[in-house]
Amino acid sequence: MDRNAPSSVIATDTSMHKTVAHPSKAQIRRWRRYLAEEISEAHIYSVLARRSSGKEAEILQEVANAELRHQNHWRALLGEHAHPEPRPSASARMLQLLAKNFGTVFVLALAQRTEGRSPYAEDPDATEAMAADEAIHEEIIRALSTSGREKLSGNFRAAVFGANDGLVSNVALIMGIGASGASSSMVLLSGIAGLLAGALSMAAGEFVSVRSQREMLDASRPTQVTLSVAQDLDINENELVLIYKARGMSDEAAHHRAMERFGRLDCDCDPSLSYNPAMEEEDAPQEHGALGSDIGAAASSFCFFASGALIPILPYIFGLGGTFAMILSLVLVGIALMGTGAIVGLLSGASPFKRGVRQLAIGYGAALATYLLGLLFGATVG
Template identity: 40%
Template sequence: MPAEIHHQHRDVTGGWLRPAVFGAMDGLVSNFALIAGVAGGQASRQVVLLAGLAGLVAGAFSMAAGEYVSVASQSELAEAEIEVERRELARHPSAEQAELAGLYVERGVDPELAAEVARQLSRDPDQALKVHARAELGVTPDDLPSPLLAAVSSLLSFAVGAVLPVLPYAFGAASLWPAAVIAAVGLFAAGAVVSRLTTRSWWFGGLRQLGFGAAAAGVTYVVGALIGAGGVS
C-alpha cells in the first residue's frame, strides 16, 4: 500500500521568492524615501516626479544586475563543487560509498543498514551524485537557482514597489501626503502578505515593515529639509 500523505509543504527552495519579496520591499521603501528627501528640500512637483522615476529605473536595473550576479556566482560555485564530487565518484567509488554510509551512521542509522543503503544508492552514478550533493553540499544538481529568474523577479518586483509613491505626483499631486498614504498602505500590505509565508501574524509583519519604511523616509525627509533650508543647490 502506498504511504498516505497527510500534509503538503510549500516550496522553500525556489529562486524567485526571496528576490521578489526583497525587490518589492526595497523598491517601495527606497523610492519613497528618495521622494521624501527631495520633497523635504521644497523641490517642485516636476523635480520630485523626475527623481522618483529615475529612482525607479535605476533601482530596478541595479537590483536585477545584483541578483543575477549573486545567484549566478552561487550557482557556479555549487556546480564547481558538484563537479568535484562527480570526479571523486568516478575515481574512488568505494571510498565515496563508504563516506555515504558514514553519513547515514552519523544520522543514527545502524552501520549494517547504512552500508546496504549506500551500496544500493551507489549502483546508479547519477543517483549517487544527487545523494552526495544533497548530503555534503545541501544542493540538488538539477535544481539550482536560476540567475535569470532571480534577476527578472527582482526587476519587476522593485518596479512595482517603486512606482506606488510616484503615482500621486504623476497624476498631479503637489504635496508629499498622498504619496505617504499610498506608501504606508503598500508597506503594511506588503508586510502582511509576506507574513502569510511565515509563522508571523499579519499585523506584526505589516507594522514591522511600515515602521522600517517610515523611519527611512523620515530620515531622508529631514536631510532634504536641512539641505533645502541651507540653500544648497
C-alpha cells in the same frame, strides 16, 4: 446524573465521562464558537485533501477526521443547543473560500496560525487530549507548509523584498527631494531615476548572487571521471579508492565501489556497498530547490522593485504636487508596506498584522529621516 432533568440544561462530555449541568449562556456561546471553528477547520482540511495527492492528501484527511472528533465533543456538551448549527466567523469563511479556489501554501500558513492560537489548553471544558491534538496539528500543518514555502522562497523572496525595497527607497528619495523645496517635476524626475537605478541594481545583484551560488554548487558536483578513466588506472595503486573516501565513504565501501568500477566485483553481498547506476552522483551536493533560477530571480527583482518604486511617484505622475502629493504618496506607500509585510508574516508563520506594522515603521522611518535631511539642505541652500 438526574435522569428527570430537562435535556436542555444537561450536557454530556463523552470524552471526559462527565456532565455539565445547567451550562451558562457564556459557556453555550463559547462552545458554539468552538463548534463553528471545528466545523470550518474540518471543511478546510477536507477541501485541501481533495486538492492534494498522495501522502499529503492522506495526512490532511486524517487531520480533518480529528476535527470531526472535536466537533462531537462540543455537540455532546451543547446538546440541543448545538442546533441550529453555528455559522463560522467571517475569517473562517474567507479561509474556506481560499481553500476552494487557491493553492494550499497560503491556506496552510493561515491554518497553522489558527491551530497555534487554540484556547483548549486553558479551557476547562476541553479535554487534555483535544489540547494535545491542536498542538500536534500545528506541527503537522507547519511540516506540510515547509515544501510550499521553500518553492516560493526563491523567486518569491526576490519579488516580495524587491517590491518592499522599491517602496522604501523611492519614498525616502522623493520625501527628501520634496522637502528640499524642489519643484514637482524635479521630484518626479528624481523618482523615475530612482526607480530605474534601483531596479537595475537589484536585478544585477540578484542575478550575480544566484548565478554565483549555482556555480559554487556545480564546482562541488562529482564528475563522471570514474567511468572514463577507471580502465587506465593502476589497480594495485587504486587511487580510485581515494575519490570515494574523499566523498565521505567508509574504507570498506570505497574499496568495494572501486572494485566495481574496475569490473572485478559483481556484488551479491551487502547491498549498501553495491554500485547503483542511478546513484552515480550520490555524493554530490544537491542544489537547493529554493534557490530558483538566476534569470527568474533577476526579472522578479527588476519588475517588483519597479512596481514598488512606482507607487510613491503616482501622485506626481498624475500631476499633483506640493504637500498634498507627499501625503498621498505616504498613504499609498503605507498601504503597500502593510500588504508586503502581511504576506511575509503569513508565509513565515508570524502575525501578518505585526509584520505589516514593522514594515510600515521601517518605511516611514526612512522617509522621515530623508525628509528631515531635505528640510535641512533646503534651508541651507535658501
